[in-house]
Amino acid sequence: MSIKIGIIMDPIESISYKKDTTLALMDAAQRKGWQVYYMEQSDLALEQGQAMARMAPIKVFMDPEHWFERGEYEYRPLSDMNIVMMRKDPPFDNEYIYSTYILERAEQQGSLIINKPQSLRDCNEKVYATAFPECCPEGLVTRNAEQLKAFHKKHKDVIFKPLDGMGGSSIFRLKEDDPNISVIIETLTKFGHEMIMAQKYLPEISKGDKRILMIDGVPVEHCLARIPSSGETRGNLAAGGQGVTQPLSDRDRWIAEKVGPYLKEKGLVFVGLDVIGDYLTEVNVTSPTCVREISRDSGLDVSMMLMDAIEKRLTQ
Incomplete structure (x- = not known):
């Protein structure tokens, strides 16, 4: 059986060739003899209950000057793919959630989706770690300023971070007597409207x-x-x-x-x-x-x- 794998990713033209993981995954699929297809999040669609996508066959090369050749785009059912990998970087926003709905439909229609769409929705990258408290540092998820201040007062040296960030963005370390605690909490929680995570600082x-x-x-x-x-x-x-x-x-x-x-x-x-x-x-x-x-x-x-x-x- 000729295996077809579709990769949903950020624009391949703008990846960092030297360190991009998705490129390496595409290369491995190609080395296995699989047919690789390229998609972006904006290419996904639902039509009459069918999960669809605008996709193009692609060949990749581990060459910093020439790392891909993309063929002509086609509009076809996602179920034509044996495997679909969701490799779109966060933010995990409403558009990402809508994409998982389409991918879940493709899963129902016969494609193997990596990672499982429902689990992408269920397992927030910050919050899911708290399902294993024996493995984690002391932490708190809340949008309540007083609770966050109490956590800081107890531990004296803490990390505050948003629940939907990536690459270390908007992560704050607050030491004891930090004069900026109120404004940092206001900024991260958007004045009490969004949950954030607090963790004890780990030296x-x-x-x-x-x-x-x-x-x-x-x-x-x-x-x-x-x-x-x-x-x-x-x-x-x-x-x-x-x-x-x-x-x-x-x-x-x-x-x-x-x-x-x-x-x-x-x-x-x-x-x-x-x-x-x-x-x-x-x-x-x-x-x-x-x-x-x-x-x-x-x-x-x-x-x-x-x-x-x-x-x-x-x-x-």
Whole structure:
């Protein structure tokens, strides 16, 4: 059987060739002999109950000067694809939710969707981590200013962050007696109208915010520790962090073993766990990254590991 895989992503013209994970996944699918099709979120549609998309066949090349050749667009049912991967970056807004409705219809009509659309909606990347309190630092999700101030007063050194951010955007560290606490709370909660997350600050961030990749509930044997640049509290590569690939620690494996079975059950085939020190801080389900860096430094073909896992799901 000739397998067709559709990839929904941000515009391929504007990706960062050097580190883009989606490009590596497309290359792995191509190496398996699958036919790869390219789509953007704006190409999705529902027509008379049928999940549809404007899509184009695409070939990719691991060449910084010429990384893709895109064919002619066609408008066709998503169910023509054996597999559809949702790789659109956040924000997780209403448009993203509407896209999951269309993908759920495609799932009902026979396509394997990675990750499962319902679970993309159910598992907010910040909030879902709190389902594993034994793995997490002390935290709070609220929009109530007094509760946030009380959390800060108790822990003295805390992190406040929005629930829908990515790449370290809008993350604030508040130390004891920070004079800006009120304005930061007002800004992040939009004057009490939006929930945010508060977490106890973990000084272990100086050794890196570790990205552990999970493939169908099983951790990749190496992770990427994203070490903050001088004067920063965020390790995200998008915020200037430096990536260092390293083997998983015993605690990393313990966290993965706790979380993995639930990811597998929910159809979350490709997930990135964020771990600082001994604590799980986020569960990234939308478009996990760091495949290129881990593969390069560890010698593991992480992209092919994922494609093999997806193929196994497809045969089941």
